[in-house]
Amino acid sequence: MTQAWAAPTADGPVRATVRVPGSKSITNRALLLAALADGPALLRAPLRSRDTELMAAALRALGAEVADRVDGGEDAWLVTPGPLRGPATVDCGLAGTVMRFVPPAAALADGEVRFDGDPRARERPMGTVLDALRALGAEVTPAGENPAGLPFVLRGRGGLAGGEVTIDASASSQFVSGLLLSGARYERGLTVRHSGPPVPSQPHIEMTVRMLRDQGVVVDDNTPDVWRVEPGPVRARDLTVEPDLSNATPFLAAAAVTGGEVRVPGWPERTTQAGDAIRGILTEMGCDVELRGRALVVRGPGALRGVDVDLRDVGELTPTVAALAALADGPSRLRGIAHLRGHETDRLAALAAEIGGLGGDAEETEDGLVIRPRPLRGGGWRAYADHRMATAGAIIGLVVPGVAVDDVASTGKTIPDFPGMWAAMLKAKEIAVEGV
Numbered sequence: 001m002t003q004a005w006a007a008p009t010a011d012g013p014v015r016a017t018v019r020v021p022g023s024k025s026i027t028n029r030a031l032l033l034a035a036l037a038d039g040p041a042l043l044r045a046p047l048r049s050r051d052t053e054l055m056a057a058a059l060r061a062l063g064a065e066v067a068d069r070v071d072g073g074e075d076a077w078l079v080t081p082g083p084l085r086g087p088a089t090v091d092c093g094l095a096g097t098v099m100r101f102v103p104p105a106a107a108l109a110d111g112e113v114r115f116d117g118d119p120r121a122r123e124r125p126m127g128t129v130l131d132a133l134r135a136l137g138a139e140v141t142p143a144g145e146n147p148a149g150l151p152f153v154l155r156g157r158g159g160l161a162g163g164e165v166t167i168d169a170s171a172s173s174q175f176v177s178g179l180l181l182s183g184a185r186y187e188r189g190l191t192v193r194h195s196g197p198p199v200p201s202q203p204h205i206e207m208t209v210r211m212l213r214d215q216g217v218v219v220d221d222n223t224p225d226v227w228r229v230e231p232g233p234v235r236a237r238d239l240t241v242e243p244d245l246s247n248a249t250p251f252l253a254a255a256a257v258t259g260g261e262v263r264v265p266g267w268p269e270r271t272t273q274a275g276d277a278i279r280g281i282l283t284e285m286g287c288d289v290e291l292r293g294r295a296l297v298v299r300g301p302g303a304l305r306g307v308d309v310d311l312r313d314v315g316e317l318t319p320t321v322a323a324l325a326a327l328a329d330g331p332s333r334l335r336g337i338a339h340l341r342g343h344e345t346d347r348l349a350a351l352a353a354e355i356g357g358l359g360g361d362a363e364e365t366e367d368g369l370v371i372r373p374r375p376l377r378g379g380g381w382r383a384y385a386d387h388r389m390a391t392a393g394a395i396i397g398l399v400v401p402g403v404a405v406d407d408v409a410s411t412g413k414t415i416p417d418f419p420g421m422w423a424a425m426l427k428a429k430e431i432a433v434e435g436v
């Protein structure tokens with residue numbers, strides 16, 4: 001058992017400029033599309049973290065080349081597609097983007113591809129993807145105890161008929177994104193219909209559609225809950241990855257809870273990243289939020305207000321918003337996020353337990369959390385191998401002395417050196433913190 005991380009307490013208002021690493025969602029889509037494309041492409045400023053290294057490794061295992069490059073002084077990946085082939089083994093880790101995006105591409109490979117991941121990944125919802133691939137002509141066999149999830153074996157025949165499939169994507173938008181990303185390479189293209197309760201994380205599907213179109217794929221998303229991808233080539237395209245706006249939120253929260261000021265440079269004026277919604281949420285909680293040039297500047301108030309907010313589109317932000325809510329001066333209600341029970345951990349149960357463990361009051365509802373602020377005390381904060389649970393503990397630790405996060409290394413899923421960046425932010429007082 002590694003030692004718990006003593007979350008540092010801020011000795012005053014946090015003032016820092018924090019440069020955050022690239023977007024996980026953009027990096028992993030771009031890597032996959034590059035591997036399916038008609039020529040090599042350069043991916044500049046990619047996120048290099050566990051989730052994206054796992055995606056790169058998966059694509060290499062399937063026959064693509066993903067090589068390190070420096071382009072104009074900037075870190076890059078050069079992706080050279082090759083014929084997709086097995087036998088191959090894909091480790092999904094705990095990455096939803098790997099477990100939901102790679103199998104539809106592996107169905108194009110010639111040969112057997114085995115998929116597995118972390119223990120918790122075996123519990124994450126996956127059956128919808130496997131059933132959809134079977135309906136589209138792929139052979140998928142369970143290889144463990146779970147007939148509807150990891151581990152499993154996909155026997156590729158070098159192509160897939162494709163066509164039309166109806167799925168229930170209410171548990172994850174990634175079911176839709178994963179199928180669409182590979183759909184243009186299926187013989188008949190792909191039509192995905194959703195039938196069931198609302199699909200969460202819609203902006204993530206919009207990101208998928210935008211990135212496909214940017215690579216020359218024809219996508220029709222005019223009918224709600226129906227997406228049509230025409231068969232055809234995926235054009236190779238160089239790309240510079242935007243900073244990860246969801247990963248920026250713990251740093252912005254540091255300004256919010258300490259009455260400080262944090263700037264994140266490189267904030268895109270327009271983006272498909274769901275994390276952009278943090279601007280509205282922080283404003284509602286009483287922060288001063290301003291896009292100044294290409295930097296987002298957040299100034300924290302004397303006291304944070306509670307919020308009533310539907311996070312269905314931006315479930316990723318829940319741990320940050322819950323941490324803020326636990327430190328506000330009035331109650332908050334976070335709604336529309338029942339699907340978070342299938343994330344890295346059951347995030348609703350985890351947040352309720354950990355906030356409660358510090359003396360707070362966070363109650364699970366059918367589709368979210370009600371958080372009533374109470375004075376908090378120091379104590380253990382379990383991360384449950386969830387990067388965003390760990391960063392939520394760090395936020396609370398800024399103003400509650402003695403918070404100890406049991407697995408801060410879990411932040412490596414999407415941030416290469418979170419403890420280092422956090423320490424540098426606290427030391428900074430105006431000095432830039434560079435994410436690696």
Ligand SMILES: O=C(O)C1=C[C@@H](OP(=O)(O)O)[C@@H](O)[C@H](O)C1
Pocket residue numbers: 024025026096097171172173174177200201204315316339
């Ligand atoms: O497609 C993506 O890049 C993601 C989609 C969302 O998943 P869900 O729809 O499962 O919430 C989001 O929470 C996840 O962090 C990343």
Ligand SMILES: C=C(OP(=O)(O)O)C(=O)O
Pocket residue numbers: 094095096097315316343344388414
């Ligand atoms: C839900 C998340 O990740 P994943 O891509 O593994 O689903 C997340 O990063 O908040």
